[in-house]
Amino acid sequence: MTALPSQPSATKLGLVIDLDICVGCHACVVNCKEWNTGGYGAALSDQDPYGEHVSGAWLNRIHTFEIVPEGGELVGEAGEARIVHFPKSCLHCEEAPCVTVCPTGASYKRAEDGIVLVAEDKCIGCGLCAWACPYGAREMDLAAGVMKKCTLCVDRIYNETFDEEDRVPACVRTCPANARHFGDLGDPASQVSKMVAARGGIDLMPEQGTRPVNKYLPPRPRTTLASRGQAGPAADEDTGGATGFFAWIDTMLEKI
Amino acid sequence: MHPALSIIVFTTSSGLGYGLAFFLGFGLLDPAAFATKAAHVIALGLISVGLLSSTLHLGNPQRAWRALSQWRSSWLSREGVLAIVSFVPLCLSAWFVIFEGRHSWPAGLAGSLGCAVTVYCTAMIYASLRTVEAWHTPLTPAAFLAFAGAGGAMLATFFAALGGGNAGLTAVLALVLLVLAWGTKLVWRRRLRALSSTSTPETATGLGALGRVRLLERPHVTENYLTREMGFRIARKHARKLAAIAFGLGGGVPFVLLAASALFAAEGGLGWPVFAFLALAAYATGMLVERWLFFAEARHSVMNYYGR
Numbered sequence: 001m002t003a004l005p006s007q008p009s010a011t012k013l014g015l016v017i018d019l020d021i022c023v024g025c026h027a028c029v030v031n032c033k034e035w036n037t038g039g040y041g042a043a044l045s046d047q048d049p050y051g052e053h054v055s056g057a058w059l060n061r062i063h064t065f066e067i068v069p070e071g072g073e074l075v076g077e078a079g080e081a082r083i084v085h086f087p088k089s090c091l092h093c094e095e096a097p098c099v100t101v102c103p104t105g106a107s108y109k110r111a112e113d114g115i116v117l118v119a120e121d122k123c124i125g126c127g128l129c130a131w132a133c134p135y136g137a138r139e140m141d142l143a144a145g146v147m148k149k150c151t152l153c154v155d156r157i158y159n160e161t162f163d164e165e166d167r168v169p170a171c172v173r174t175c176p177a178n179a180r181h182f183g184d185l186g187d188p189a190s191q192v193s194k195m196v197a198a199r200g201g202i203d204l205m206p207e208q209g210t211r212p213v214n215k216y217l218p219p220r221p222r223t224t225l226a227s228r229g230q231a232g233p234a235a236d237e238d239t240g241g242a243t244g245f246f247a248w249i250d251t252m253l254e255k256i
Numbered sequence: 257m258h259p260a261l262s263i264i265v266f267t268t269s270s271g272l273g274y275g276l277a278f279f280l281g282f283g284l285l286d287p288a289a290f291a292t293k294a295a296h297v298i299a300l301g302l303i304s305v306g307l308l309s310s311t312l313h314l315g316n317p318q319r320a321w322r323a324l325s326q327w328r329s330s331w332l333s334r335e336g337v338l339a340i341v342s343f344v345p346l347c348l349s350a351w352f353v354i355f356e357g358r359h360s361w362p363a364g365l366a367g368s369l370g371c372a373v374t375v376y377c378t379a380m381i382y383a384s385l386r387t388v389e390a391w392h393t394p395l396t397p398a399a400f401l402a403f404a405g406a407g408g409a410m411l412a413t414f415f416a417a418l419g420g421g422n423a424g425l426t427a428v429l430a431l432v433l434l435v436l437a438w439g440t441k442l443v444w445r446r447r448l449r450a451l452s453s454t455s456t457p458e459t460a461t462g463l464g465a466l467g468r469v470r471l472l473e474r475p476h477v478t479e480n481y482l483t484r485e486m487g488f489r490i491a492r493k494h495a496r497k498l499a500a501i502a503f504g505l506g507g508g509v510p511f512v513l514l515a516a517s518a519l520f521a522a523e524g525g526l527g528w529p530v531f532a533f534l535a536l537a538a539y540a541t542g543m544l545v546e547r548w549l550f551f552a553e554a555r556h557s558v559m560n561y562y563g564r
């Protein structure tokens with residue numbers, strides 16, 4: 001059924017992505033493709049994989065943005081210029097427009113945990129859901145002719161043959177910087193909800209009315225060296241606090 | 257948005273077919289005339305070509321029947337259902353005219369209603385998408401309906417002039433609908449020009465509070481499904497020229513030709529059908545350009561992530 005669940009699901013599984021931490025290494029992207037090409041549904045095909053115009057279906061992509069602060073035309077001219085690595089995958093929206101436009105019932109949102117999925121055996125590959133998603137979270141698999149999207153690794157997170165720590169989406173498990181977090185955003189007491197509350201987590205394109213479940217944590221304000229006071233070369237020169245053996249060495253070395 | 261040939265042909269061809277069938281349903285042409293029988297066949301043919309062409313862009317067309325199931329929420333599904341449902345009265349109506357030489361009001365009117373609603377559903381597939389602001393307006397279905405009507409009235413004029421009946425009446429209808437359709441399109445284009453996107457790179461990344469956001473690196477150096485499907489761009493100056501061509505070929509030329517053809521009305525002979533046909537050919541070409549622009553000029557919100 002492509003009608004959305006009549007009641008918003010109490011459990012809202014999703015990701016929280018920390019834009020302050022992501023280093024743009026693409027490890028999550030690669031592990032996502034690796035896991036999902038052998039997991040849920042058709043393999044994630046590539047076209048012209050070793051050629052000049054290689055392209056393929058990916059469920060997670062990293063964009064990199066630069067921020068030009070107020071008053072500066074060039075990055076670095078004024079204010080806090082920044083480079084932000086920006087991972088993007090399906091946000092498992094509560095008002096998912098990709099679901100309601102689907103003519104076949106292939107796209108659906110699960111009532112029990114809010115995950116948005118495509119039943120590939122029903123999908124006719126019309127592409128309308130990709131048009132309806134504001135975020136570009138859906139990509140057609142050109143080999144299988146069906147729509148692919150992030151499954152939130154539904155085949156990992158409930159998999160009891162896995163160790164507890166592996167029952168998270170592949171991207172979360174692999175992120176070397178710990179920039180990705182998985183949990184229940186419907187539960188205000190969950191780790192992820194607390195993180196969102198503490199850091200002022202944001203929705204992407206709220207004006208589209210999709211009410212995404214996934215949240216992004218904005219970069220923290222910069223601290224300059226000057227504002228850190230103590231730090232810096234001058235502090236390293238001060239040996240006044242040395243005691244005992246180190247104080248003796250300090251005096252000896254001073255004499256040479 | 258990528259102007260896919262299959263979808264452009266589909267909307268243009270089915271628009272013309274539904275438009276013609278709409279007027280045939282009102283019994284405007286003489287059911288006994290051979291030209292009217294031909295008109296019914298052509299209408300069904302145009303609709304079928306359109307619908308078949310629309311399945312060409314599917315990844316798995318063998319499952320297309322599944323698209324009839326979600327009419328409660330999906331405009332695409334509604335379109336499919338109505339296209340099939342309206343085929344029944346349209347075929348019945350054609351049967352009565354072709355084999356019995358008479359017009360059936362119940363079948364005719366049911367068919368006309370089906371035509372109008374189906375075209376409306378097609379337009380709503382586009383108009384319902386919030387992600388493409390250019391389309392997200394009631395002006396979109398208004399323009400689709402008026403264009404289908406104008407094309408249909410023009411086709412009806414052609415068949416009426418060939419001996420099917422009162423070509424004067426359908427020609428007047430065509431002239432009125434032409435003005436209406438291109439007037440609506442003019443307003444539609446004004447709105448498009450005045451649009452300032454509500455979704456921007458700032459809202460898309462949520463980083464607007466820090467400053468202006470611009471793309472530094474895209475995920476891949478090569479194109480992907482999203483940039484191919486939704487990243488199509490056309491230069492403003494070219495769009496302006498193409499729009500002028502569409503207005504001229506699809507609006508101006510057929511208007512003048514149709515009006516001029518009235519001069520031949522009294523004489524009979526081939527003058528009128530030839531002029532009506534030329535008007536039609538110009539209109540169909542203009543419509544293809546118009547539909548191409550409809551896609552080419554529309555920007556999708558996902559391009560905020562791709563710096564386009």
Ligand code: SF4
Pocket residue numbers: 089090091092093096097098099116132133134135136137138149210
């Ligand atoms: S991010 Fe896109 S694909 Fe995912 S639920 Fe939202 S609208 Fe649908």
Ligand code: SF4
Pocket residue numbers: 101102103104105106107118122123124125126127128129130146147
């Ligand atoms: S591509 Fe598949 S999932 Fe998407 S709208 Fe079409 S049928 Fe539904």
Ligand code: SF4
Pocket residue numbers: 021022023024025026027028029062085087174175176177178179180
């Ligand atoms: S693995 Fe982590 S740090 Fe690397 S791109 Fe993904 S989210 Fe960013």
